[in-house]
Amino acid sequence: MNRILVIGSLNADLVMRTKACPKAGETVHSLDNGFSQGLGGKGANQAVAAARMTPDDNTKVMMAGCVGEDAFGRTLLEGLHTDKIDTSHVQSVKGISTGVAMIIVEQTGENRILLSAGANGLVDETYVDKLESVIAESDMIILQLEIPIASVAKALEIANKHNTPVLLNPAPAFFLSDDMLSKCDYLVPNEHEAAIVLNETNVDITVDNAEKYALRLLEKGVRKAVIITLGSHGSYFVSRSGAKGFLPAAKVKAVDTTGAGDTFIGAFANQIVSGIDLKAALEFATKCSAITVQRAGAQSSIPTYSEVVSMN
Numbered sequence: 001m002n003r004i005l006v007i008g009s010l011n012a013d014l015v016m017r018t019k020a021c022p023k024a025g026e027t028v029h030s031l032d033n034g035f036s037q038g039l040g041g042k043g044a045n046q047a048v049a050a051a052r053m054t055p056d057d058n059t060k061v062m063m064a065g066c067v068g069e070d071a072f073g074r075t076l077l078e079g080l081h082t083d084k085i086d087t088s089h090v091q092s093v094k095g096i097s098t099g100v101a102m103i104i105v106e107q108t109g110e111n112r113i114l115l116s117a118g119a120n121g122l123v124d125e126t127y128v129d130k131l132e133s134v135i136a137e138s139d140m141i142i143l144q145l146e147i148p149i150a151s152v153a154k155a156l157e158i159a160n161k162h163n164t165p166v167l168l169n170p171a172p173a174f175f176l177s178d179d180m181l182s183k184c185d186y187l188v189p190n191e192h193e194a195a196i197v198l199n200e201t202n203v204d205i206t207v208d209n210a211e212k213y214a215l216r217l218l219e220k221g222v223r224k225a226v227i228i229t230l231g232s233h234g235s236y237f238v239s240r241s242g243a244k245g246f247l248p249a250a251k252v253k254a255v256d257t258t259g260a261g262d263t264f265i266g267a268f269a270n271q272i273v274s275g276i277d278l279k280a281a282l283e284f285a286t287k288c289s290a291i292t293v294q295r296a297g298a299q300s301s302i303p304t305y306s307e308v309v310s311m312n
């Protein structure tokens with residue numbers, strides 16, 4: 001059985017839809033039935049995507065991270081269990097809230113998000129150290145940057161020590177050292193994140209110049225492949241073995257793109273640990289995320305393997 005370990009964030013998404021945002025000191029009503037609650041956090045979303053893309057239970061997905069001992073934390077864990085994700089390494093911590101994203105969406109589609117890292121901030125180096133044996137036994141670990149960066153560096157160090165392949169999704173983006181990049185097998189940023197990782201915040205990465213920036217990231221030491229996702233355009237990949245190319249996104253009517261990147265990453269990782277080659281794995285991930293964008297929500301919008309294969 002293949003084993004994927006995600007070390008990352010778990011968040012409750014609290015969404016309020018309104019005609020207009022209240023001004024300071026003002027109280028306004030939301031739209032009718034304007035409130036909804038969802039399960040999110042890049043780490044948990046990517047774990048769910050990897051788990052749902054597993055036919056015949058041939059890949060075990062494990063989640064590591066921290067939640068508060070509260071209703072949000074319990075609901076997040078229940079959701080992961082529904083997808084048969086092993087949560088035995090997730091710590092429920094007393095006295096701190098689970099990570100929360102408060103999202104206000106105006107009728108125009110404009111949104112404002114207030115994020116409280118809460119328990120995600122407790123994923124420290126000591127916690128990651130305790131995961132050493134599970135990192136060593138994994139076929140791939142998936143990391144994002146919604147937990148402290150020192151903990152991500154620690155996870156990279158342990159994974160390298162045990163030759164465990166690493167996929168890093170540098171989101172939200174920071175400038176990353178060559179040392180960190182050279183400990184990653186796969187780097188999957190979107191176009192904005194790729195620019196920030198390279199410290200090139202004044203450039204626009206597009207379909208036309210994606211190859212140049214993907215190659216620059218590869219030159220910084222990423223071991224196997226760099227994949228830059230380009231939203232509704234698709235993605236561009238370059239690999240150490242010389243494979244490269246643009247993969248157009250499926251032409252679909254997008255309703256809510258939340259979770260597109262996370263679906264892409266979880267599905268891609270699942271394919272890679274199952275021995276599928278890079279381009280085929282990316283084509284599969286492209287199909288999966290095209291379904292996610294046609295549905296509202298984050299985790300709830302991620303398709304299952306059978307939904308993806310029945311698309312053809």
Ligand SMILES: Nc1ncnc2c1ncn2[C@@H]1O[C@H](COP(=O)(O)OP(=O)(O)OP(=O)(O)O)[C@@H](O)[C@H]1O
Pocket residue numbers: 190191229230231232233234235248249250251252254257258259260261262264285286289290293
């Ligand atoms: N409107 C769309 N139509 C079809 N496919 C899409 C669309 N938006 C995204 N995708 C697919 O999802 C992949 C990842 O999307 P994107 O580059 O937007 O990631 P992201 O910015 O990390 O996403 P998000 O933060 O919204 O989850 C793309 O490479 C593409 O294949």
Ligand SMILES: [K+]
Pocket residue numbers: 256257258259260292293294295296297298301
């Ligand atoms: K969605």
